[in-house]
Amino acid sequence: MNRPLRSLAAAALILAPLPALAHPGHMEGAGLLAGLLHPLSGMDHLLAMLMVGLWAGLQGGRARLALPAAFLATMLAGFGLGAAGLAMPGMETGILASVVVLVALAVLAVPLPLWAATGIVALAGLLHGQAHGVEGLAQPGFVLGVLAVSAGLMGLGLAVATVLRRIGLGTGLRRARAA
Secondary structure, X not given: OOHHHHHHHHHHHHHOOHHHHHOOOOOOOOOHHHHHHHHHOOHHHXXXXXXXXXXXXXXXXXXXXXXXHHHHHHHHHHHHHXXXXXXXXXXXXXXXXXHHHHHHHHHOOOOOOHHHHHHHHHHHHHHHHHHHHHOOOOOHHHHHHHHHHHHHHHHXXXXXXXXHHHOOOHXXXXXXXXX
């Protein structure tokens, strides 16, 4: 097995048991440790962060930095808005829809203008952050942990995109979508 595939397999094995943390009782409190574990505790978090990174990497150029930065910045803003009691109606449905959209955009490698891609990712980040703020999880340690691991997951998505491009599948996804 070549090195990039071994790395991806190792990452998958490391992340495999983490959804068990999504069950009640594993994440008491809202400190740094809870924040570090939270993005790894459910498929919605994992998929959103990985897909932002993957899509950004497949878009290439300025999107590689702009999309993850937009998600993280608006997620931070969402934490603040939620903590202030400003909840968007249908927030949980919006989070689910954002994950579905991000998965579709990344898997199909949909090319969009940077402003449109950034807007989509920013809205998703806002929804994810706001949900946590409304739940009372906007303590500094928790927020720092969530942001750090979210950035790491997006970095993993970028790395996967790099591997896909190197083995010739980055553009293959676009061709498959067109067929």
